[in-house]
Amino acid sequence: MAIKKKYCLGIDFGGTNTKFCLLDSRMEGSEVVQLRTAGNSKEIVQQMVCGCQELMAENGVKVREVAGVGIGSPGPLDLDEGTILATPNIPGMDGLAIRDLVGQGLSMPATLENDANAAAYGEYICGAGAGAKDMVLLTLGTGIGSGIIIEGKLLHGSHGIGAEIGHMCVEPDGEQCGCGQKGCLERYSSATYIAERARELIEDKGRNGLLAAVLAQSGRLTAKDIVEAVGAGDAFAEEVWDRGMRYLAIACVNICRIFDPDQIILAGGMTNAGRHLLDPLRRHFSSLHWSITEVKTRIDIATLGDNAGAIGAAGVAWSAFGSL
Amino acid sequence: MAIKKKYCLGIDFGGTNTKFCLLDSRMEGSEVVQLRTAGNSKEIVQQMVCGCQELMAENGVKVREVAGVGIGSPGPLDLDEGTILATPNIPGMDGLAIRDLVGQGLSMPATLENDANAAAYGEYICGAGAGAKDMVLLTLGTGIGSGIIIEGKLLHGSHGIGAEIGHMCVEPDGEQCGCGQKGCLERYSSATYIAERARELIEDKGRNGLLAAVLAQSGRLTAKDIVEAVGAGDAFAEEVWDRGMRYLAIACVNICRIFDPDQIILAGGMTNAGRHLLDPLRRHFSSLHWSITEVKTRIDIATLGDNAGAIGAAGVAWSAFGSL
Numbered sequence: 001m002a003i004k005k006k007y008c009l010g011i012d013f014g015g016t017n018t019k020f021c022l023l024d025s026r027m028e029g030s031e032v033v034q035l036r037t038a039g040n041s042k043e044i045v046q047q048m049v050c051g052c053q054e055l056m057a058e059n060g061v062k063v064r065e066v067a068g069v070g071i072g073s074p075g076p077l078d079l080d081e082g083t084i085l086a087t088p089n090i091p092g093m094d095g096l097a098i099r100d101l102v103g104q105g106l107s108m109p110a111t112l113e114n115d116a117n118a119a120a121y122g123e124y125i126c127g128a129g130a131g132a133k134d135m136v137l138l139t140l141g142t143g144i145g146s147g148i149i150i151e152g153k154l155l156h157g158s159h160g161i162g163a164e165i166g167h168m169c170v171e172p173d174g175e176q177c178g179c180g181q182k183g184c185l186e187r188y189s190s191a192t193y194i195a196e197r198a199r200e201l202i203e204d205k206g207r208n209g210l211l212a213a214v215l216a217q218s219g220r221l222t223a224k225d226i227v228e229a230v231g232a233g234d235a236f237a238e239e240v241w242d243r244g245m246r247y248l249a250i251a252c253v254n255i256c257r258i259f260d261p262d263q264i265i266l267a268g269g270m271t272n273a274g275r276h277l278l279d280p281l282r283r284h285f286s287s288l289h290w291s292i293t294e295v296k297t298r299i300d301i302a303t304l305g306d307n308a309g310a311i312g313a314a315g316v317a318w319s320a321f322g323s324l
Numbered sequence: 325m326a327i328k329k330k331y332c333l334g335i336d337f338g339g340t341n342t343k344f345c346l347l348d349s350r351m352e353g354s355e356v357v358q359l360r361t362a363g364n365s366k367e368i369v370q371q372m373v374c375g376c377q378e379l380m381a382e383n384g385v386k387v388r389e390v391a392g393v394g395i396g397s398p399g400p401l402d403l404d405e406g407t408i409l410a411t412p413n414i415p416g417m418d419g420l421a422i423r424d425l426v427g428q429g430l431s432m433p434a435t436l437e438n439d440a441n442a443a444a445y446g447e448y449i450c451g452a453g454a455g456a457k458d459m460v461l462l463t464l465g466t467g468i469g470s471g472i473i474i475e476g477k478l479l480h481g482s483h484g485i486g487a488e489i490g491h492m493c494v495e496p497d498g499e500q501c502g503c504g505q506k507g508c509l510e511r512y513s514s515a516t517y518i519a520e521r522a523r524e525l526i527e528d529k530g531r532n533g534l535l536a537a538v539l540a541q542s543g544r545l546t547a548k549d550i551v552e553a554v555g556a557g558d559a560f561a562e563e564v565w566d567r568g569m570r571y572l573a574i575a576c577v578n579i580c581r582i583f584d585p586d587q588i589i590l591a592g593g594m595t596n597a598g599r600h601l602l603d604p605l606r607r608h609f610s611s612l613h614w615s616i617t618e619v620k621t622r623i624d625i626a627t628l629g630d631n632a633g634a635i636g637a638a639g640v641a642w643s644a645f646g647s648l
Contacts (some may be wrong), residue, residue, distance in 0.1 A: 132482070134481060158457045158621075159617070161584045167614060170493075177614075180614045181613070254493055257489065260482055260483050261482055288493070288505065290505045297483075
């Protein structure tokens, strides 16, 4: 008789840290364990296998009780082949058959997923999106990443390059993005570019206030500086921040017109801004949204923080192997 | 023993005509039969039932061989309840439980789908999108409608109001749309608004050429007039048309960034423009598309014409009842 599988393992692989968790069939997770990522590809695979084995041992879980392991990794990935195509921040990983190596090491089925998608799936099953049918997650940080879940399934696209909402055009003939397009959302609403715009306006247009003082003193400006200045009531900081929030609201309206999700969930470093993020975003969203139907899509901040990726990777393994 | 189901029926309900077809399990369709839509809700239901019965009789198909019937209808609809909420162009249909009435009349399972989605599904299973995994259809006419298919399933959204790509914002603070938003794609690239813009530029800015002559003579301008003037090399017509194509290309780039589909398929009256539509659209699309990956999504014109809705409605029935 087949043994009932009670758990899946999740690994969130990153350039700095690798995180591990166990998720039971009720989508309740273990403590997330974090290790400093090993130095080369062979050690990394070994670390993933050992990290999982230790987590199982700590929780008294046997290999035969585990349906499989999910690995979230920065991309680009070949999901069909289970390989890492290139990781700009981690040398020596290119072409590594990480899925099969980890699966063989643990003697269980393994699946590979983009790290942003894994984090979105984590929020969907255990976090801010629990209970949603359709959900879009935007990760607001250095860039803008996204994960899209429709009726419980992650959207990948026909060539594995879908769900790049950070590169939706929100301003025709707008600012040049590194991707080759103009006017991408990321170029208007990411932490990097909001800070860059403030700096440009100070240096080129002589704008002043709290931010000019921070720049003069420290030689740099971050989105965190801007949020702090907004909190202190600085008019220039509010103007720069509000512009980023307005473009983000346009993207949220477009997400509603296209996906009509239950929720848009915001994750990443910029969500530390809390109400300084949500208040102007929701205000612009309400005023830009069509009037044919009332606003039904909620905009919320993610709740799992840095653990979303490991939990989501285990969730992806459940969706792949849960019926085994 | 259960009888193997060999067919599904499809009904494309419209304000002017109602179309019927039979689709076998290999997705090969019968001739599409068209009737002038009856006058009131009771007659319309009766006409749907009789139309299906006649089509079965003509093709020698027994009720026991039919897995179910799909009905494509203009909306808004309540898909869960199988009812028509309102049909601005057909009085007396509001709240009609069309799905169950037709299903009961034919003694078979019935399913209801939005007409634009049914047409998209038709192109997906038997038309220009056959073989695609993910496909987006844009209907370019009076307005811009859309149908989105991801891994074989139509996207509806959590509240049934998704797939409205005609109301994607392509110009922040752009022209006022009837939906309450500003800068909607429909306001820049639909037949109605391209013609309206030409007229405005002639009347307000004194622009001239072939279109000014057509307007002076007939008192009106249509997108067809503009395409004809483009074909005749009229510079003003080219300028107006090209602007619409460029905004449409921005929408297509956004569709790629979000969905990464195999194909974007164009349907509706504007596709009569043929290469005058495809050439500038593909040119703008290539130049606006990111440079991170080569263009993989194809842009094509639909092939089923006015029959897509009836065929697609039968296809939706297959996907709902095919495993019965």
